[in-house]
Amino acid sequence: MQLHKILILGGGFAGISVLRNMSKLRHDAQITIISEDNFFLFTPMLPEMASGTIHPSDISIPIRKFCKNAEFIQAKISSIDLKNKLVAITRTFDGKVKILDYDYLVIAMGSTTNFFGNKRIEKNAFTMKTIQDAIAIKNHLIHMLEIADGEDDQKIQEKLLTVVVVGAGFAGVETIGEINDFIRDSVRHYYRNINPANIHMVLVSGSAGILPELDKNLSKKALDSLQKAGIRIVTKTKAVDAGEDYVFLGNGETIQCATLIWTAGLTIDSVITSLDCDHKAGKILVDEFLRIPKYPEVFVLGDCAAIQDNKTGEFYPPTAQHALRESRTVARNLMHQIFGKDSQERFNFESKGMMAIIGKRNGIATISGYNVTGTMAWLVWKTYYLMMLPTFEKKFKLALDWTCNLFFKKDITLIRKIKKKSLNRFDMDDISSLDQFLFNLEPEVKSVKTL
Known part of the structure; x- marks a missing residue:
């Protein structure tokens, strides 16, 4: 067949x-x-x-x-x-x-x-698209906390603890909410030399609000919740330039920061x-x-x-x-x-709703036309995405991690340099036998190998 x-x-x-x-x-x-x-x-x-x-x-x-x-x-x-x-x-x-x-x-x-051709922002910004991105951001944030804890100059400490997220869609809002909780909780539990007043979280939106996919009332509630959590929302502007320690906005403002995360386009x-x-x-x-x-x-x-x-x-x-x-x-x-059937199925789908986590045990959701906020929306988000995971093994592990996270503090282990062997190609044509391979070794190595 x-x-x-x-x-x-x-x-x-x-x-x-x-x-x-x-x-x-x-x-x-x-x-x-x-x-x-x-x-x-x-x-x-x-x-x-x-x-x-x-x-x-x-x-x-x-x-x-x-x-x-x-x-x-x-x-x-x-x-x-x-x-x-x-x-x-x-x-x-x-x-x-x-x-x-x-x-x-x-x-x-x-x-x-999508960086829209801005090479300086591309060079100096983190992204939130891959598993490597998430790991890199976590390591970087912990590194900034460690440096800030040993820094006496308050202006430098403030710069180290300033995070700017560009893009106020679902990815940007959820990213700034999670990082805000992580930084503030870590400072409260571990970093006694850091002044909490030096922590600055900034979300930059090109539109008049955030989460444009949602209706205006729900979007406004999300904005208010983020502001209450200590996050500054800068609307109706874009990031137009960036360096290692600053972001320049379209409204003329320069934000001194050590961390820039870009979620503004695909x-x-x-x-x-x-x-x-x-x-x-x-x-x-x-x-x-x-x-x-x-x-x-x-x-x-x-x-x-x-x-x-x-x-x-x-x-x-x-x-x-x-x-x-x-x-x-x-x-x-x-x-x-x-199977040779002439019929084809037309694609037609109406979204069941949209949801986002905007902080610790806090979320927003619109489900079948109904708006849900707070802890209930947070639980809906958790339940929905847990059920969407493809395998039972991952569902079990994720549920276990979430449960542990309710009772224990988040880990601040800093993983620094990881050695990676550079291996670009194999060329086995010149090695016809074990004898020829041993012949090319150093004499003292060769004697050990022959033994």
Whole structure:
């Protein structure tokens, strides 16, 4: 029996969800998933990782755990040839390029951080997109606390303890809320030489408020809660320049700080934007079946897909909730094509709601038109995302960490330099035998080896 070759590009919410839904095909398809990371990352909880609330392993799952009937390749997607049904991938280890052919292609490559061409901000800012980002931010914050505790100059201490987050969407709001609690709690419990008045948390928003995805009343409540927690909100301005110890805003203000975190925008990989198909703001424009109209064997979903809501005319937002629902539609339509069915399922989805954590045991949520705030919204957020984790093992570990965090203080262990061996390629052609290998060793080493 001829197997249909299916390539899935991307190991985020969209790609992994398609893989899991396609597992029913078993021997009817040869499925290969390609990702630069060998794990799936539950990105909505990155701010909690940056604040030390949860452990990195709680929200990262090896992709191979989902590959019972599929193959996984860790590589970078270099190019896509839609006309000839080919995908070029590059092994980061040695730069080796491999060409893969396909019968059906699923593009779920997500997005990357957008600095809008500002190289100085890109150089001096942290981002909140990957597991490395969250770990780096946590280490940096603890390092600043340690330095500040030993600093007598109050102005320098103030600069060390000033954190600026640019971008007031869900990522920015949750990040500043988590970091604010982490810094203030750590100072109260551990750092006796730090003056709490020197702690400054600043959230920069380009709009008149924060969380523009929510209705104005709920957004206003979130803003008030953050301000009560000691966070300054700067609205109607943008960050236009940055150095190692400052951020320059569009309103002319310069903020002296040691920590800048950028959550202000996303962009699409050049592999996607250069494809021979229609685009919308860099994203691939798909039809109601989530296919590229010119190439019906190619499905696109997630952050890199421009999917129009036929009811409102607007485009669906790039959220995990939408990516999960899109993956079901893609999997069903793939099955219909493989089994020769003419019918295709149209994508149609109304969001169940949106929610965010804005501080310790405090959150906001809108669910089926109802607004919820405070501890109840915080519990709803925790419960919803706990249930969304793909495996029971991770759900158990996360619930355990959350429970422990209610009774114990957050960890402030500083992990400094980690040695990494640089290994770019293997060249085994010149080593034909063990004897020749030993011959090239130093004499004293060679004698030990021969013994």
